[in-house]
Amino acid sequence: MTRHLPLAAIYGYFGAMVLGMLGLRYYASTHATNTEQPIPTFSHEVHVGKNKIACSTCHEFTNLADGKLARRPGIPSVQKCMECHIDTKDKPGFQLLHGFYERRESIVWNRIHTLPGHVYFPHHRHIRALAEKQELKLSQTDDSGYIKHDEKGVALGEAEGQAKLCANCHGEVKYMSKIRQVRSLSMGWCVSCHRENNASIDCLTCHQ
């Protein structure tokens, strides 16, 4: 019996490693973020990359200039999609969107970027801080509603600049047909960015 013990130990050890890896694989497949969306043809690559639409056009609460900046970015309603796509009913790839619109149903998008409940994350503060750091000027209008221009005649409010700001945490969305999480959003990552930018690393800053 003792003659077989070493062999049993070898099988036990490597078997445990194989089982551990199978467990990790299963855990990853069930817990990793689901990137499938209810409208599979929707592409940020087309909207942001090809058509250069500013993030705040659809995620309205990310606009620094119009006073609507809020703790959450705002997921666009079907109505928002329809502002541009009302005439696209017969085009291939748009039937699902129009189905939601006609049924007066909301699109329940799968959330990609999630933070645990014990993390306080105000989106607007990060936008303000990053805009200040990167010296970005987003959509500035004067009292009569005209877009302000800088001395070179460039409109103060450009999609590229905003996308660059958002890319700090969301990656280069303009190249993503499907949104993926490209930053770990782990505590270490948050803290290293806070350190890098001289933001507070006090526990209560994020764990209120």
Place this chain on the structure above:
Amino acid sequence: MEALTTCGLASAAEVVEKLFAPPDAGRMTLLKWIVNLTFLIHLPYMGLLVAGTILSLLLNVLHRDGGGKNHARLAKDVLDLVTVNRAVGLILGVFPLFALMTCYGQIVYTGHVLTYGVWLGVIGLVSLGLVFVHVYREQWALRESRWFPHLLTGVSGVALLAGAYLLVFSNVLLAGTPERWPLVNDVTDILFTWNIVWRLGQWAALSWAFLGASILFFFFFWEERRKAMDDSYAAYVRKLGAGLALGFLFPAALLMVLEVYNTTSPYFQGGYAFGGPTALMPAKGAFDAALVALILCLGTGHLLWLMISRRNAQFGAHVFFLLLGVYAAWIVGNQLQLGETLKEHEMALAAAAAEHEEKAREAAAPPPPSDPATRYKIGEKVFLQMCVSCHDPALKEKRIGPPLLPRLGRYKTEKNVGDLMKWIVEGGVAGAPDSAQYQPMTPQAVRPRDLPMVAEYLLKRLEEGK
């Protein structure tokens, strides 16, 4: 390129820009396969060389301290086995590094200039390390008379090679973590993370196990070498080879599980990464490759135990090839993980490559027509293709975009034709009092050669008032 310029490495970035062109999707796939194959040739050999030289040094010291004659004999035999000759050192040790530098240069094109610079440093260190190891081997006869210098050349060679592979793993990890690129300013920023330690540790463990398997294979399956061994030496070599292979297989398997866990754990809710978080995305293929490697480890462990318990070297070749399989699975798994994390970067490269091709096409195209009627027709064609999905073709009614006739008035003078072209390609909010009724205009991807013709066409329509 921006990451480079923020690092104050603009001139180096310009050199890189001139050396490489943005790779397209097909070339990226080819480059990844070349990297896989090159690593498969290079890493096992260099692991064997480093582990073999360390073993030779240890046995050499043991013999000097009064160990048996088998120690000295094996110290020399192992050194001969792993160094082979200078040509093999160049072919398997140095040349692949040039291939890897070129491939990584293309894969992380415009990513971070350190990934090129570090490869150059690695080539220098590995070359120097190989020279020291070969000097250590060639001065074997002098070891009695000049013991310390003899030992020092071997130790220096190992130290240089170990330093070089610390850089290799740091660099490969940097290439696979684009989010770190803006934070890295110099080489000291990439030298130490726990993830590098796991990877280096795994390479070391695999290399020692592979050294054991290679000793079994090359000593017992090559007729001449087998015949030259007496029974006492053969038993000693078999025991040491099988012991090394089995002993290091245990940590190699554990480190493999830890490495996969470590690279994927931030994506598990509440997951914890040993040694600090990484930003790698879990690639399903990486799990599968690690599973294959672990199953092969299980089989190898079984055969090694049989060799030890039956006191023969019957399964030496099986063990050697199974461990080569473990190496291959580990390398492929790592490359799959790298591919997953570089997806975003690759998409940026594909866009750059498409732009590159478009510019080349533009340059090769005949000059735009000068005949006004043809220019009008081309302008009309582009207008109908690109503008009428939002604007009324008659330019009078409000649609998704505003009626164009009232808006075009401001572009009447020659100076403003340029402004109109700029507006078409850049878009934005017009800044008119009724702009709030409309979405900002999206920039239109009109080809530069067509752009003046569209602007002229629109101004012609304005003149005609229809």
